[in-house]
Amino acid sequence: MNSNKVLIVGLDCFAPQLLFDRWLDELPAFKRLISSGIWGKLESTIPCITVPAWSSMVTSKDPGQLGFYGFRNRKDYSYDALYFANSLAVKEPTLWNILSRNRKSSVVIGVPQTYPVKPLRGKLVGCFLTPDENAEFTYPETLKHEINEIADGYKIDVKGFRTDDKAWLLEQIYQMTEKRFKVVSEMVQKPDWDFFMFVEMGPDRLHHGFWGICEPSHPNYEPDSFFVNAIKDYYKYLDKQLEQLLTKLDDDTTILVVSDHGARNLIGGICVNEWLIEQGLLAVKEYPDSIQKLTNDNIDWENTTCWGEGGYYARIFFNVKDREPSGKISKENYQAFRQELKAKFESITDKDGKNINTKVFTPQDIYSETNGVPPDLIVYFGDLDYRSIGSIGYKDYITYENDTGPDDANHDHYGVFVMSEMSDVKNQKAINKKLDDLSIYDVAPTVLDKFNINFEKYNMKGKVIK
């Protein structure tokens, strides 16, 4: 069915097991959409992280095609040239680029990698990669005043996230979400859009801040904590916001609820550079007495074979002759070394000697292209049970402390997908069609198909979900 309008409700890190399996009966608005729509788990990108996942969703291109592999990327093969992948890094046409070309108007709010703002046919509010609220983060510029009026001061993101003051953090998350929905609610009622997409970062911030306390299967579960229901309560709050939003939509609107990835237990960290030092693959000039970031000037490049980046997953970079300034691995030995290192990563055990089931990916195997400077390996420690810790000074390769503060959640391979026609929702049409093969790359072609726009020339990776 072709639509006159499409609305995408983006919920960063919204977890399918919580929505579909655990709390659906207590989330009536989500349940209505599911009952009258198509739904399922949405396979994320590798890596399953905000950048590049949302951009992959709105372009239907993989991270290799996009040419960025995470928030921070290498500019070239020198050791210190890095850049943050903001909107300027997105060169492939997004949904709203294509829709603009087809004379369809869009409203885009908070979609990651939309700052610095670029013009479009419509309106755009930049994402959490905006430095702060003083920046020019809207298109047109005058929209900033409008949304500040609506929200009584728009909030781009939660600041001071790493805190043990959970009450304060929870309040900040609710404030941010409330303001975003106020703006969305106001703008969605205007007749000037064909396509509307917003991304709420609240679920991600909430999961990272409260997962251990709230999740019964997590070792840090605190059943007696005041915050034990923080995540469930927030999901119920989102459900109420969604309910309100649904009342404002025309019958000829298709609504999608999507997330870029899910959430899962994070139980510890693998100190990737400590491990590489232990393996004799990374040499530092001075090993610190305390935990410190691994800095370029402390790496003995002449004696270093590879190094790693921290984050929810690891990126491993090889020091290759005639590629890096002080390269060590010859190009002839590159593939053999890569296989050898992959096997070593896969054999990492916990302190009890049990293999933690680490997954290792080779960019050239998983992407259609590898533009920009790809990592030589991408590593999910313990298949994401463990994060990657880049700092050194732990004197051990495994830790249950985090170098960036408390965090008990990691990203998970699958996000959520729900798509319904508002006419079906209002008529309570029983559809409830569960699909098992949904990919983040399917979202863009599905939306364009709703507008009957031929997208063949864009070489999208995904398929139309029907």
Place this chain on the structure above:
Amino acid sequence: MIIQKGFTVWLTGISASENSELAEMLEGELLERGLKVELVDENNEPVKSKVLSCCSDYNKNAGALAEIARLLARNEVITIVSAVSPSITIRNAIRTQLGDFIEVYVKSADQNIDKSIVEVYEVPEKPEVLLESSDGDNDMKMKKIIRTLELIKWIPEGFGMDYSSEEETQIQERLESLGYL
């Protein structure tokens, strides 16, 4: 939609198909930037009235297209006209008539162009934009037109500025705090 001024981008050259292709690409780019734009192509409906076979046909057609462009431009629409328009005299008259007018000369290396057009075509003396094979592929040629329009400030710059070093530090701290780095 931002407030913009109306003006005309006039693509002229012996190859109607090359003019058309560039005009379409230019239209797409301007639309993507949220600008009000219309494409008027002498090869396309509804302005294609008959087969253009002689110089006077082309000149007469150019005059009609110019009138459409004038009406659109006064309503703050950017009008892209794709027309062989072989006569300098006619093109100059249109320039005077329209005022805000950018002449783009699409210099074609195509050897298969109808000789009757090649013979009568008068090369622009001072086009605002000259596109020739050394400018690269059509995408690069289209961007040359866009850049000219940006430089004379008839359209806004397409991209925001990247982070300052202070902002980059701010972003790095935020991403570290959020656990992304």
